[in-house]
Amino acid sequence: MTTLSKFQLANYKVIRFVNYSKLWLTIGLTVALIGIGFMTFNYVRTGAPWKLGVDFTQGDLIRCELGKAVKSDEVKEIVKKYTDREPTVQVASLDPKEVEIRLHVPVDATKSLQQQNEERANKLEALKNDLGNKYGGFTLKNQAFVGPTVGRELTQRAIMALILANALILIYVWFRFNNFVFAIASILALVHDLFFLLGWTAALKLEINSSFIAVILTILGYSMQDTIIIFDRIRENMRNHPTMEFRELCNLSLTQTLTRSINTVLTVVITLLTLIIFGGESIRDFSVALAGGVVSGAYSSIFIATPIVILFRRHEPQRVRSIADLTGRGPQVGAPTAPAAAPGFAPAVTAPAVEIAEGAPSAPVAATPPQAPQASKAAQKGAPRKPSKKARRR
Amino acid sequence: MDTRQFKTLIVILVVLALAVVNPLYRNSKKMDIITLGLDLKGGADILLRAAPPEGQKVTQDQMTGAIEVVRRRIDPNGVRELLLQQVGPDRITLQVPGVKDKAEKPEDLTVEKIVKLLGSTALLEFIDVGAASIPDGTDTTKSTYPVVIKGDDLAKADVQFNIGRPVVAFQLKKDAADKFGTFTSEHVNQYMAIVLDKKVISCPVIRNAIWGGSGEIEGNFTIDDASMLSRELNAGRLPVPLEILETRVVGPTLGKESIKYSIRAGLWGFLLVLAFMLLIYKLPGFVADIALALYIVFVLGYLSLFNATLTLPGIAGFILSIGMAVDTNVIIFERLKEEIAWGKTLHAAMESAFARAFVAVFDSHMTTIVGGAVLYFYGTGPVKGFAVTLLLGVAISLFSAVTVTRFILSTFATYYKNIRLYV
Numbered sequence: 001m002t003t004l005s006k007f008q009l010a011n012y013k014v015i016r017f018v019n020y021s022k023l024w025l026t027i028g029l030t031v032a033l034i035g036i037g038f039m040t041f042n043y044v045r046t047g048a049p050w051k052l053g054v055d056f057t058q059g060d061l062i063r064c065e066l067g068k069a070v071k072s073d074e075v076k077e078i079v080k081k082y083t084d085r086e087p088t089v090q091v092a093s094l095d096p097k098e099v100e101i102r103l104h105v106p107v108d109a110t111k112s113l114q115q116q117n118e119e120r121a122n123k124l125e126a127l128k129n130d131l132g133n134k135y136g137g138f139t140l141k142n143q144a145f146v147g148p149t150v151g152r153e154l155t156q157r158a159i160m161a162l163i164l165a166n167a168l169i170l171i172y173v174w175f176r177f178n179n180f181v182f183a184i185a186s187i188l189a190l191v192h193d194l195f196f197l198l199g200w201t202a203a204l205k206l207e208i209n210s211s212f213i214a215v216i217l218t219i220l221g222y223s224m225q226d227t228i229i230i231f232d233r234i235r236e237n238m239r240n241h242p243t244m245e246f247r248e249l250c251n252l253s254l255t256q257t258l259t260r261s262i263n264t265v266l267t268v269v270i271t272l273l274t275l276i277i278f279g280g281e282s283i284r285d286f287s288v289a290l291a292g293g294v295v296s297g298a299y300s301s302i303f304i305a306t307p308i309v310i311l312f313r314r315h316e317p318q319r320v321r322s323i324a325d326l327t328g329r330g331p332q333v334g335a336p337t338a339p340a341a342a343p344g345f346a347p348a349v350t351a352p353a354v355e356i357a358e359g360a361p362s363a364p365v366a367a368t369p370p371q372a373p374q375a376s377k378a379a380q381k382g383a384p385r386k387p388s389k390k391a392r393r394r
Numbered sequence: 395m396d397t398r399q400f401k402t403l404i405v406i407l408v409v410l411a412l413a414v415v416n417p418l419y420r421n422s423k424k425m426d427i428i429t430l431g432l433d434l435k436g437g438a439d440i441l442l443r444a445a446p447p448e449g450q451k452v453t454q455d456q457m458t459g460a461i462e463v464v465r466r467r468i469d470p471n472g473v474r475e476l477l478l479q480q481v482g483p484d485r486i487t488l489q490v491p492g493v494k495d496k497a498e499k500p501e502d503l504t505v506e507k508i509v510k511l512l513g514s515t516a517l518l519e520f521i522d523v524g525a526a527s528i529p530d531g532t533d534t535t536k537s538t539y540p541v542v543i544k545g546d547d548l549a550k551a552d553v554q555f556n557i558g559r560p561v562v563a564f565q566l567k568k569d570a571a572d573k574f575g576t577f578t579s580e581h582v583n584q585y586m587a588i589v590l591d592k593k594v595i596s597c598p599v600i601r602n603a604i605w606g607g608s609g610e611i612e613g614n615f616t617i618d619d620a621s622m623l624s625r626e627l628n629a630g631r632l633p634v635p636l637e638i639l640e641t642r643v644v645g646p647t648l649g650k651e652s653i654k655y656s657i658r659a660g661l662w663g664f665l666l667v668l669a670f671m672l673l674i675y676k677l678p679g680f681v682a683d684i685a686l687a688l689y690i691v692f693v694l695g696y697l698s699l700f701n702a703t704l705t706l707p708g709i710a711g712f713i714l715s716i717g718m719a720v721d722t723n724v725i726i727f728e729r730l731k732e733e734i735a736w737g738k739t740l741h742a743a744m745e746s747a748f749a750r751a752f753v754a755v756f757d758s759h760m761t762t763i764v765g766g767a768v769l770y771f772y773g774t775g776p777v778k779g780f781a782v783t784l785l786l787g788v789a790i791s792l793f794s795a796v797t798v799t800r801f802i803l804s805t806f807a808t809y810y811k812n813i814r815l816y817v
Contacts, residue, residue, distance in 0.1 A: 063648075065647075112591075112635070113445055113513075113635045113636075113637055114513040114514045114515060114591060114635055115513075116513075117509055117510070117512070117513030117637075117638055118509075118510050118513045118514065120509070121506040121507075121509040121510045121513065122506070122510075124506050125504070125506045128495075128496075128506075132496075138495065138496075139495060139645065139647060140495045140643065140645040141644075141645050141647065141648040142642075142643060142644045142645060142648050143505060143641070143642075143643040143645075144640075144641060144642045144643065145638070145640065145641040145642075146640055147637075147638065147639045147640060149443070149639050150441065150639045150640040154774070157772045157773075157774075158772070160772060161768050161769065161771075161772035161773070164768050164772070165764065165765055165768040168764045168768065169761060169764060169765075172760065172761065172764065176757070210773075210774060210777060211707050211776055211777050211780070213769065213772070213773065213777065214707060214711075214769055214773065214777050214780045214781070217765040217766070217768060217769050218714070218762070218765055218766075218769075218784065220761070220765055221761040221762035221763075221764065221765030221766070222718075222761075222762060224761040225758040225759065225761050225762055226758075228757065228758045228761070229725070229754060229758050232754055232757075256732075257728075259728055260724055260725055260728040263674060263724045263728075264720075264721040264724050264725070266670065267667055267670060267671075267717040267718075267720045267721060267724065268714065268717035268718060268721065269717070270663065270666045270667055270670060270717060271663040271666075271667060271713050271714055271716050271717035272713075272714065272717070274659045274660075274662040274663035274666060274713070275656075275659045275663065275710055275713055275714075277659070277662075278655060278658045278659035278662055279655050279656055279658075279659040279710070279713075280651055280652055280654075280655030280656065280659075282433075282648065282651075282652050282706055283652070283655075283656065283706055283707070283709075283710050286707065286710060287710060290710075290714065
């Protein structure tokens with residue numbers, strides 16, 4: 001058996017995540033409020049909490065490249081001839097030849113359907129010709145027309161999808177966790193993620209189209225995924241360390257999964273960053289929204305879901321697993337506690353030191369002597385707390 | 395290599411073969427390896443609804459008829475690779491690739507031209523108006539003039555030039571030609587109005603009997619007007635008027651740009667993830683990279699095999715799934731480190747890590763699968779594309795990140811036993 005020089009029974013550092021639970025939850029709430037602030041700001045300024053794409057505003061959208069650089073006001077004057085409502089004209093900041101036009105082309109409702117279609121088509125053709133003639137060329141990038149029927153439908157479908165997805169996730173969470181506290185905590189983490197995503201989108205003025213529903217559902221799935229992994233570890237540790245104090249156990253679980261959490265969110269963010277930087281403008285807003293949601297999904301498992309669990313269980317009595325617990329003659333200084341008594345378990349407490357403290361146990365199975373000081377160290381760490389807690393409870 | 399490993403190898407090879415067979419086949423036939431959505435190919439995607447007159451419901455016959463007429467109007471020569479499908483009881487989806495900005499030739503289609511082509515029911519009537527001509531533009535919906543010839547009686551129509559002006563020359567079917575001949579011989583010096591969609595477009599005087607059934611429709615046409623009218627006449631009358639619900643057009647330049655940029659993003663994403671895994675996880679990371687390369691081959695291959703349409707959000711979903719596929723590897727490798735720290739042998743640690751981690755991974759991916767499935771059912775076009783690649787990616791990543799990685803890693807482990815390579 002090779003000796004693992006990296007592994008030493010060094011100081012095992014459990015990061016005290018949940019001790020600051022209230023702080024994390026306050027920050028989470030603040031972030032959500034900031035998000036609402038941005039949405040309100042947008043609403044006051046533009047009538048909608050986010051920049052809505054044509055799927056929701058209905059009407060016509062034309063994105064084109066003209067022959068020479070233009071100013072939005074000039075183009076607006078030309079567009080106004082073809083619409084009765086105020087059109088929106090945006091010139092791309094990076095390339096003043098690129099223009100985005102949104103307009104509502106009015107049609108005579110008394111005429112037949114065919115004639116209405118033809119009228120609209122003629123007006124759009126004329127508009128494109130006008131622009132082409134005035135600015136030396138018109139190249140279409142993309143164009144869309146969304147009629148009122150489809151506009152309504154898209155919104156309805158999006159809402160149905162959200163409701164269904166949430167219901168399914170709730171059912172899944174209920175079966176999976178079978179525990180009210182875990183279920184509520186994971187759902188509240190999702191709620192936080194949703195608020196974050198909406199605020200993020202509002203703050204960065206990302207455009208929302210029907211594809212945004214894909215962002216929301218992906219983030220919901222991803223965030224729940226992340227939370228499940230952490231809660232699974234907590235439950236596993238509850239099984240393996242039945243007498244460990246719950247707060248400590250959560251810290252342990254979070255510390256153990258920390259590297260994994262960071263690395264998985266890093267890989268996803270890397271791919272999203274390449275999409276944002278290299279993927280072209282058509283997909284950029286979509287990718288930025290996803291990126292924000294993914295980061296939020298990752299940190300909400302650690303800083304929202306687990307703190308909520310702690311807060312719920314704060315008033316629960318500690319789990320009693322042995323007579324020793326009840327009589328208060330449990331962990332004593334020096335005597336190995338249940339975790340340390342079983343050699344298989346002690347390293348479990350100390351093993352994560354590999355990632356955190358760069359310390360490592362040396363061939364833990366074979367080497368019992370190194371365990372003893374470690375065990376007593378663990379006991380020392382644990383022991384002073386336990387008696388004092390017990391003292392308080394008495 | 396023991397039996398179990400051998401079986402695993404066979405499974406991997408079969409999966410690989412299935413992934414590769416379809417792209418190779420399509421490539422040999424000079425087809426696109428993967429069906430591209432319109433947002434990548436460029437073209438127009440139009441959603442139509444049959445809008446029968448007040449109080450009537452549209453029949454399936456009308457729908458089938460309408461689809462035929464649309465196809466004949468938009469693609470009379472059958473060369474455009476249209477996608478034309480009925481959706482539900484009263485909707486039609488039409489996808490026309492290769493739509494141009496400006497119609498330089500009469501065969502070119504701009505989206506506005508398509509709309510106009512679809513807009514008119516093209517009801518052509520020749521009516522007997524008696525001794526006095528009626529002005530162009532008169533609405534004949536409520537008139538009682540007898541109809542002599544209808545659009546259905548036309549065998550053919552095309553664009554010709556009469557003294558330099560474009561006209562639509564037509565040829566009647568045999569029975570109608572006879573009827574027309576009889577009528578014109580009985581009504582010389584009287585007027586006959588040519589009415590299109592209940593509007594008079596011209597009202598010529600009948601100079602003499604016309605036998606043989608050929609004639610010209612003159613009406614101040616531009617070449618475009620004439621060619622569109624002849625198209626519509628040839629295609630036939632729309633049994634029911636069509637309403638345009640939604641139009642999406644992607645110009646050819648944007649489509650190509652999108653493909654170029656997404657390939658670029660995909661390559662960079664892949665390379666960065668490769669480097670990341672190698673740096674952090676060393677030998678297992680290297681194995682994960684091999685599995686990731688296979689993953690990409692699998693996903694693209696199965697997208698091709700299932701003839702799924704790849705859209706721009708679909709590509710985004712694919713690139714995202716590269717990051718998530720590696721997620722699985724991270725979970726397993728972290729577990730592996732722990733198992734080794736707990737003192738198991740390399741071999742035992744790997745067994746345990748993969749076994750335990752698979753359950754956790756499968757379980758956690760369930761929520762992504764649920765989200766993806768809902769998206770698939772409720773999403774339209776591009777969003778469906780995203781759902782497809784995400785779901786396919788998750789499913790395949792379970793295979794590639796667990797089975798394939800495990801196979802390669804355990805093979806490596808028989809040769810490279812230095813623990814330092816693994817942690």
